[in-house]
Amino acid sequence: MGYTHYYRCKPKYNEDDFLKVVTDFKKIIPALNHLGIKLADGSGENQAILRPDEIRFNGLRNCGHTQRELGITWPSKNAKGVSKNQVGLQMAEIVKGHWFAGASLESRVCGGDCSHETFMLEQEMKNIPDYKIKELDDPKNKGLVFEFTKTAYKPYDLAVNVALIIAKHYLKEGIMVSSDGEMNNWEEGMNLCQHFLGYGLDFKLEE
Numbered sequence: 001m002g003y004t005h006y007y008r009c010k011p012k013y014n015e016d017d018f019l020k021v022v023t024d025f026k027k028i029i030p031a032l033n034h035l036g037i038k039l040a041d042g043s044g045e046n047q048a049i050l051r052p053d054e055i056r057f058n059g060l061r062n063c064g065h066t067q068r069e070l071g072i073t074w075p076s077k078n079a080k081g082v083s084k085n086q087v088g089l090q091m092a093e094i095v096k097g098h099w100f101a102g103a104s105l106e107s108r109v110c111g112g113d114c115s116h117e118t119f120m121l122e123q124e125m126k127n128i129p130d131y132k133i134k135e136l137d138d139p140k141n142k143g144l145v146f147e148f149t150k151t152a153y154k155p156y157d158l159a160v161n162v163a164l165i166i167a168k169h170y171l172k173e174g175i176m177v178s179s180d181g182e183m184n185n186w187e188e189g190m191n192l193c194q195h196f197l198g199y200g201l202d203f204k205l206e207e
Contacts, residue, residue, distance in 0.1 A: 002072050003153045005160055007167075008144035008176040011125045011136065018123040019052050020170045021163075024197050026050055028162050031192055035082050037155045038063065044115030053123040055163060059114030059156035067112035071102020075153045075185055082155045083109035110154045119149040119160045121167060144176060161189030165203045169193075178206045 029048075032039065037059075039048035044061030125145065128136075132145050151157035164177045165186070179186070183205060193200025 002150045003074050003157070003180050004148050004150040005164065005180070006146070006148045006178045007121075007164060008141065008146055009121065009125075010143060010171070010174045011128060011145055013123050013171060013174060015052070015123060017170050017174075021121070021167050022050055022052060022055055024166045024170075024193075025055060025163055027196055028159075028166075028192060031196060032159055032162070035155075035158070036084070037082060037159055038114065039156060039159055040115065042118035042120070044113070054120070055122075056118060056120040057156070057159065058118045059110065059116060059154050061113055061115040063110060063112070063114040065110050065112055065114065070105075070109070070111045073102050073105050073109075073152050073154075075108075075181060076104045076106055077182075079105055079107060079153070079185065080188060081107040082158060083107045105153050108153050108155045108157050114154050114156060116152045116154050116156075117150040119151075119156075119163060120147075121163065144174075158189055158192075161186050162192055165189050165193050165200050166197070168203060169199050176206045 029039070039057040040046060040060045041049055042056050042058055044058045048057035049055070050057075125132075128145070135141050135145055136143060149160055151160055164175075167175050168177055186203065186205065190200040190203050193203075
């Protein structure tokens with residue numbers, strides 16, 4: 001349970017196409033840093049892994065943000081932005097209300113730990129488990145493997161949005177993206193890509 005993005009991927013992509021995804025994602029990193037979004041490796045430490053054959057990152061575990069109990073978070077209908085997350089920031093500025101499991105957020109924020117689930121996209125999947133091989137054999141999956149990342153609407157959620165928008169641009173029908181969020185929750189990622197990369201506003205979530 002928790003706010004999640006879903007993507008069906010090919011087990012192997014063209015090397016040149018995948019490199020374009022990695023190259024463009026790197027171009028957005030300074031803008032994410034400016035917004036206060038610090039990316040780490042899958043464990044929430046050190047640096048994000050951005051190689052020609054792999055993108056793997058999480059939020060920063062020891063982020064220094066205010067410790068607060070938010071429960072299982074979810075964005076409100078018009079949620080946007082990234083909270084400044086300063087010490088002493090009023091909860092009323094962050095929380096719109098509550099759903100049964102936790103806070104309904106006005107903006108992306110953490111409770112003192114910016115890491116959650118790891119986002120990973122590979123040029124070629126290695127050691128594919130048996131249950132995913134069965135997915136590939138099922139005609140209705142169109143040769144794609146199901147993946148997902150639960151971000152809990154923490155700040156690095158915006159980086160996940162950006163990575164998937166870029167991936168869709170270059171990998172086209174080789175990746176299918178859906179989300180617990182609505183299109184308005186993706187607008188900031190789309191605008192970032194459009195501004196820095198020249199594309200993004202044409203992005204659509206799969207039904």
